Amino acid sequence: MTTLILGCILVIPSPRLDARGYLKVLEMSRFIAAHPTFEDTTAPYDAVHYEIHIKIFPTSHYIEGYTASTVAVRDTLDVLSLHFRGYTIDSIKIDSSAVGYSRTDTTIELTLPSQALPGDTLTAHVWYRGTPPSTTAGFNGGIVFDNGYVFVAFDLDIGRAWFPCHDTPSDKATVDQYIEAPLDYFVVANGSLVEVDTLDSSVVFHWREGYPIATYLTVFAAYNHFAHIVDTAYVNGTPVPVHGWVARWDSSRRANRLVNVPDMVEYFSEVYGAYPFIGEKFSNVDVPLGYAMENQTNVFIDMDLNWGRNWDWVLAHELSHQWWGDCVTLGTWADVWLNEGFATYSEAINAYRTGGMAAYHSYIRNNIMNYYIANEPYPPYPIYNPGSIWRMYSVVTYEKGASVLHMLRHIVGDSVFFEILRTYRSRFEYGNAVTSEFHAVAEEVSGIDLDWFFDEWVYSPGYPKYRYGWDVWPVGDSFDLVLQIDQIQSHNYGVPTIKMPIDVEIVFESGETLRTVVWDSLDSQVFRFTFAEAPRSVVIDPDDWILCRKYTSEIVEAEPAQPIDAKEIRISLDGDLLNVAFESKNYGYKTLEIFDIAGRLVARKGVFAKVGQNVVRIRMTACPDGVYFVKVGDRTQKFLFMR
Numbered sequence: 001m002t003t004l005i006l007g008c009i010l011v012i013p014s015p016r017l018d019a020r021g022y023l024k025v026l027e028m029s030r031f032i033a034a035h036p037t038f039e040d041t042t043a044p045y046d047a048v049h050y051e052i053h054i055k056i057f058p059t060s061h062y063i064e065g066y067t068a069s070t071v072a073v074r075d076t077l078d079v080l081s082l083h084f085r086g087y088t089i090d091s092i093k094i095d096s097s098a099v100g101y102s103r104t105d106t107t108i109e110l111t112l113p114s115q116a117l118p119g120d121t122l123t124a125h126v127w128y129r130g131t132p133p134s135t136t137a138g139f140n141g142g143i144v145f146d147n148g149y150v151f152v153a154f155d156l157d158i159g160r161a162w163f164p165c166h167d168t169p170s171d172k173a174t175v176d177q178y179i180e181a182p183l184d185y186f187v188v189a190n191g192s193l194v195e196v197d198t199l200d201s202s203v204v205f206h207w208r209e210g211y212p213i214a215t216y217l218t219v220f221a222a223y224n225h226f227a228h229i230v231d232t233a234y235v236n237g238t239p240v241p242v243h244g245w246v247a248r249w250d251s252s253r254r255a256n257r258l259v260n261v262p263d264m265v266e267y268f269s270e271v272y273g274a275y276p277f278i279g280e281k282f283s284n285v286d287v288p289l290g291y292a293m294e295n296q297t298n299v300f301i302d303m304d305l306n307w308g309r310n311w312d313w314v315l316a317h318e319l320s321h322q323w324w325g326d327c328v329t330l331g332t333w334a335d336v337w338l339n340e341g342f343a344t345y346s347e348a349i350n351a352y353r354t355g356g357m358a359a360y361h362s363y364i365r366n367n368i369m370n371y372y373i374a375n376e377p378y379p380p381y382p383i384y385n386p387g388s389i390w391r392m393y394s395v396v397t398y399e400k401g402a403s404v405l406h407m408l409r410h411i412v413g414d415s416v417f418f419e420i421l422r423t424y425r426s427r428f429e430y431g432n433a434v435t436s437e438f439h440a441v442a443e444e445v446s447g448i449d450l451d452w453f454f455d456e457w458v459y460s461p462g463y464p465k466y467r468y469g470w471d472v473w474p475v476g477d478s479f480d481l482v483l484q485i486d487q488i489q490s491h492n493y494g495v496p497t498i499k500m501p502i503d504v505e506i507v508f509e510s511g512e513t514l515r516t517v518v519w520d521s522l523d524s525q526v527f528r529f530t531f532a533e534a535p536r537s538v539v540i541d542p543d544d545w546i547l548c549r550k551y552t553s554e555i556v557e558a559e560p561a562q563p564i565d566a567k568e569i570r571i572s573l574d575g576d577l578l579n580v581a582f583e584s585k586n587y588g589y590k591t592l593e594i595f596d597i598a599g600r601l602v603a604r605k606g607v608f609a610k611v612g613q614n615v616v617r618i619r620m621t622a623c624p625d626g627v628y629f630v631k632v633g634d635r636t637q638k639f640l641f642m643r
């Protein structure tokens with residue numbers, strides 16, 4: 001899901017603005033609770049099917065409900081426990097027998113007429129009514145009444161706030177919803193519309209989700225002023241209806257926002273495997289949610305928000321959740337990055353769809369990696385098992401999670417990477433997966449041990465800060481290049497020294513360019529090369545395949561704009577050691593070169609200059625006494641070298 005916070009109480013995360021200054025949204029609600037709590041639960045049964053009947057009263061903010069919850073018993077049980085909060089319960093039956101029950105704040109405990117054994121199937125029938133409670137996990141979601149709209153707003157525990165269920169993401173079931181509304185209403189829910197039954201003073205919409213669905217993705221939206229847009233995507237020749245239900249006023253502007261959605265459905269189907277809910281639909285529903293939410297087959301997006309000049313990134317994010325989150329659902333909340341990191345990465349895949357690799361890299365660099373670096377929480381914490389709900393819905397889960405996929409792609413290569421994603425999808429489709437299972441698929445498909453990669457990027461906090469420099473020395477007819485890469489990130493809070501293959505781009509005097517890879521794994525590491533030609537520049541990770549901070553890449557390009565006062569270049573000698581002192585007006589990366597009287601390069605060194613006085617030491621052991629020139633940036637100073 002993706003957030004925008006209006007009217008927050010207490011905890012206010014900083015607004016997430018992307019590179020263009022638009023709000024970046026996480027799926028969080030405008031309704032923020034003070035005491036976020038959540039849990040993953042297990043039960044001695046598997047939920048099989050929910051049949052939910054809800055009659056909504058939009059003006060009195062009231063509902064009447066009846067839910068039949070069918071479960072398959074796994075372990076012998078005498079009491080059936082279902083999650084449920086609020087409401088007055090009128091009666092409960094197990095199959096056809098009325099049963100006694102007790103309640104806690106979040107559950108109902110049904111005493112079974114007789115002990116249920118493994119393999120038994122039970123259906124609990126619960127009749128209830130009242131004003132819907134808010135949820136407690138952090139966002140105050142649940143059934144919302146807002147100016148005629150009635151819809152289910154996300155929370156980690158929304159299921160129990162409107163129907164009795166096993167409310168945990170790993171227990172998926174099929175769902176029939178029968179939502180009864182006033183005659184002028186339309187209701188859209190998960191799956192397919194089976195039937196519309198018009199009664200004397202109300203209308204019942206029967207929607208069926210025939211694919212397993214998690215409780216937190218099970219929703220409906222009802223409104224009496226929807227405009228309907230319908231389009232079609234073709235997935236392997238099969239038509240997939242692509243709907244928009246948008247507010248009726250200004251509906252053509254709203255409809256225009258959705259115009260690329262069918263193309264995205266087709267493109268993601270090519271990249272990730274076929275749209276998972278073939279035979280049903282995909283829809284975007286415009287409700288005043290304060291954010292966007294990836295409900296299965298039924299995305300909610302608040303179209304009164306400013307999602308930027310082009311909304312495709314957020315539409316792509318929510319659409320991609322149909323694969324990542326809805327079809328393959330996080331196994332536990334600790335694995336939330338498997339939903340959100342993948343959906344955020346899919347924003348870049350969508351950028352590729354329209355703009356190729358340049359657009360992909362630009363999106364990764366500006367909207368994902370630099371965004372993470374600029375907004376990394378302090379202290380940093382790992383992607384896996386972030387803990388509190390605020391830490392779950394943060395740049396660590398979204399942007400760093402997306403960066404992990406970007407880096408994995410470069411390590412294993414494009415074709416293997418997308419094979420990993422498709423294998424992961426097909427192996428866990430319509431079920432759940434945890435981080436170790438994605439890790440195992442990545443290793444299996446690539447044939448590469450990736451423990452080190454997941455340990456440092458998923459299970460550890462932070463990212464590397466590389467400071468690098470290089471020297472070139474003529475040796476006989478060839479040139480030695482020494483590249484030193486230091487990792488200068490603090491190791492506080494468990495931030496590791498990062499092992500990574502780093503691309504190195506070397507440009508030679510002739511203009512020829514060489515790409516090579518170094519495996520960097522130490523706080524300070526030196527790499528040596530010998531070339532027939534003198535390198536002119538050295539850049540690490542030139543395409544930004546690593547989530548890192550580099551202290552040179554932009555500065556090299558900006559060098560001409562950084563004047564150096566030539567008069568301030570001063571030379572002093574100490575035996576073979578040459579001390580070059582110079583003044584810099586900017587922090588930046590300079591090239592320092594020594595030439596002999598014939599103009600031959602004698603030494604070259606990459607220098608990180610600080611503002612003010614800098615001193616660089618160069619050993620002249622191989623040089624005869626004589627006249628030399630030192631060049632720093634675009635300024636040159638002549639000097640006499642006499643031992």
Ligand SMILES: [Zn+2]
Binds near residue numbers: 317318321343
């Ligand atoms: Zn998302």
